[in-house]
Amino acid sequence: MNEASQTKDFYGRDFLITPDVLIPRPETEQLIDQVLILAGKPYLPGVKSTKRVLPQKPIIIDVGTGSGCIAITIKKELPNAEVYATDISEKALKIAQKNAENLDAPINTIISYLLEKVKSRELPTPDLVVANLPYVDKNWDWLDKESLSKEPEFALYAEDKGLKLIKELIKEVVELKIKHLILEADPCQHEEIKQYAKKAGLQFKETRGFIIYFSV
Numbered sequence: 001m002n003e004a005s006q007t008k009d010f011y012g013r014d015f016l017i018t019p020d021v022l023i024p025r026p027e028t029e030q031l032i033d034q035v036l037i038l039a040g041k042p043y044l045p046g047v048k049s050t051k052r053v054l055p056q057k058p059i060i061i062d063v064g065t066g067s068g069c070i071a072i073t074i075k076k077e078l079p080n081a082e083v084y085a086t087d088i089s090e091k092a093l094k095i096a097q098k099n100a101e102n103l104d105a106p107i108n109t110i111i112s113y114l115l116e117k118v119k120s121r122e123l124p125t126p127d128l129v130v131a132n133l134p135y136v137d138k139n140w141d142w143l144d145k146e147s148l149s150k151e152p153e154f155a156l157y158a159e160d161k162g163l164k165l166i167k168e169l170i171k172e173v174v175e176l177k178i179k180h181l182i183l184e185a186d187p188c189q190h191e192e193i194k195q196y197a198k199k200a201g202l203q204f205k206e207t208r209g210f211i212i213y214f215s216v
């Protein structure tokens with residue numbers, strides 16, 4: 001890897017990061033907490049045990065995997081899971097694959113615009129979709145554009161007040177009858193996402209920091 005590469009801790013493991021991928025954020029770790037709760041294996045202080053809502057061997061797709069931090073962590077924490085990691089960026093998928101090898105996490109990486117490869121049946125219909133898609137609105141006046149300038153624009157920003165891709169994904173999840181969806185978004189976007197998902201036919205279950213969980 002070139003001199004621009006570095007490592008970043010995510011959920012207690014080191015991930016290789018290059019300018020082609022988003023630097024994993026601490027708020028995304030709560031997405032992993034939410035997945036473990038659904039799998040009946042919570043690690044959260046104060047949450048002793050939870051009823052498993054996912055199958056014993058769940059099929060999970062991480063949409064917009066970037067460095068692979070979400071998909072790889074899920075595979076490490078839930079070795080029974082069949083995990084797929086998708087992205088529109090071939091460069092990002094190469095980093096995700098490298099991280100999967102470094103961390104000995106057998107996941108499947110595949111190029112796909114959102115869930116197009118599920119629609120075309122190149123990927124199985126998952127039990128759970130997780131996604132930290134680009135959700136930043138360029139017009140937010142509190143943005144520190146200078147510090148974000150080191151990361152790829154296509155990993156950060158989305159149109160329609162940051163919600164374009166999240167809304168498209170919600171539609172696909174409903175069309176494909178996928179049972180569980182966990183998203184990351186800024187808390188200021190949660191109300192609009194909840195309303196949109198409700199109209200589309202999903203049931204809001206809970207929020208955890210930046211994370212929102214829906215099921216059918």
Ligand SMILES: C[S@@+](CC[C@H](N)C(=O)[O-])C[C@H]1O[C@@H](n2cnc3c(N)ncnc32)[C@H](O)[C@@H]1O
Binds near residue numbers: 024028067112
């Ligand atoms: C905010 S980054 C998240 C990366 C990683 N999941 C994480 O949490 O650190 C969003 C990722 O989504 C990818 N992406 C953007 N548009 C996409 C689309 N239409 N379909 C699939 N992936 C997309 C970007 O290439 C980028 O890697």
